Amino acid sequence: MVNYYTYIMVFLEDINKAISLSEFERYFKKPHQTIRIHLQNLVDAKILIEDKRERFIFYKINLNNPLTYEYISICEKQRLFDFLEKEIFNRLYLEMSNYFNHAKILLFGSVVNNKDYADIDMLIIADNKEISKTLKKFELTYFVKIHSVITSEKNLTRTFVKELQKKHIIFNSHEYFVRKLYS
Numbered sequence: 001m002v003n004y005y006t007y008i009m010v011f012l013e014d015i016n017k018a019i020s021l022s023e024f025e026r027y028f029k030k031p032h033q034t035i036r037i038h039l040q041n042l043v044d045a046k047i048l049i050e051d052k053r054e055r056f057i058f059y060k061i062n063l064n065n066p067l068t069y070e071y072i073s074i075c076e077k078q079r080l081f082d083f084l085e086k087e088i089f090n091r092l093y094l095e096m097s098n099y100f101n102h103a104k105i106l107l108f109g110s111v112v113n114n115k116d117y118a119d120i121d122m123l124i125i126a127d128n129k130e131i132s133k134t135l136k137k138f139e140l141t142y143f144v145k146i147h148s149v150i151t152s153e154k155n156l157t158r159t160f161v162k163e164l165q166k167k168h169i170i171f172n173s174h175e176y177f178v179r180k181l182y183s
Contacts, residue, residue, distance in 0.1 A: 004038060004041065004042060004047075004071070005071050005074045005075050005078070006028075006075075007024070007035075007038060007039060007042060007048075008042075008047070008061070008068075008071045008072060008074075008075050009075045009078070009079075010023075010024065010027055011060075011061050012072070012075060012076075012079075013166065015061055015063070015165070015182050016060070016061075017060070018051060018058040018059065018060045019058065019059050019060075020056055020057065020058050020059075021035065021036060021039070021056075021057045021058075021059075022056075024039065024059075039059055042059075043059070045067070046062055046065045046067075047061070047062055047065060047067060047068050047071055048060065048061065048062060049061075049062045063182065063183070069175075069178050069179065069182065072178050072182055073174045073175060073178045076170045076174050076177070076178060077170075077174060079169060079170075080169055080170060080171070083107075083112075083169045088142055088144065089107075091138075091142065092120070092138060093171060095134055095138055096131075096134070096171060096172075097172075098134070099124075099126065099128060099130075099131055099134075100171075100172040100173075102126055102127075102128055103124055103125060103126030103128060103131060103172075104124070104125040104126070104172065104173035104176055104177065105122060105123070105124050105125075105170075105171035105172055105173070106122070106123045106164065106168050106169065106170050106171060106177055107120065107121065107122055107123075107168065107169040107171065108121050108122075108123060108163075108164050108167055108168045108169075109121035109167060110167070112167040112168060112169050113167055118145065119144070119145035119146065119147050120144060120145070120146045120147070121147050121148075121149070122135075122146060122147070122148045122149065123148075123149050123151070123164065124148055124149065124150045124151070125151060125152065125153055125156070125173075126150060127152065131148070131150065132148065132150065135148055156180070161180060161181060164181060165181045165182070168181070
């Protein structure tokens with residue numbers, strides 16, 4: 001089932017991209033008449049901006065609307081739910097959930113898109129040494145290498161954030177990461 005937020009998911013890899021109606025048609029494998037109705041509703045709600053160029057119609061995300069970030073957050077949560085269907089990541093999520101009140105956690109790199117990954121890259125924004133012990137225990141239990149970047153908010157560079165935007169799964173603190181990645 002295609003929901004309104006599903007149309008927003010198409011923009012997540014490049015939030016500044018303009019996407020044509022025909023690209024949406026190919027992506028969703030649905031006729032443009034059906035897609036156009038949903039996109040028009042998002043334009044009316046000021047979530048998307050419609051740009052008509054001659055006989056082509058392009059859509060962009062409207063980052064000036066605060067509601068847009070709520071839609072992006074829903075998309076990110078849906079990506080997380082899909083990702084957690086894999087057993088090992090579900091277990092990792094459960095292990096890390098003990099720290100959700102005190103840490104902001106995001107996975108990034110090859111683990112996000114590939115079935116074949118050498119390690120799990122994690123960004124952890126926290127001031128908690130216990131997290132490292134939990135990750136070491138997880139590595140030994142599940143025979144997987146975890147590369148963790150434990151840092152503070154002030155140490156995140158714009159270059160690193162841009163790199164995170166390409167491939168990531170937000171474990172918790174969705175609102176924080178959505179603002180950080182897409183603003």
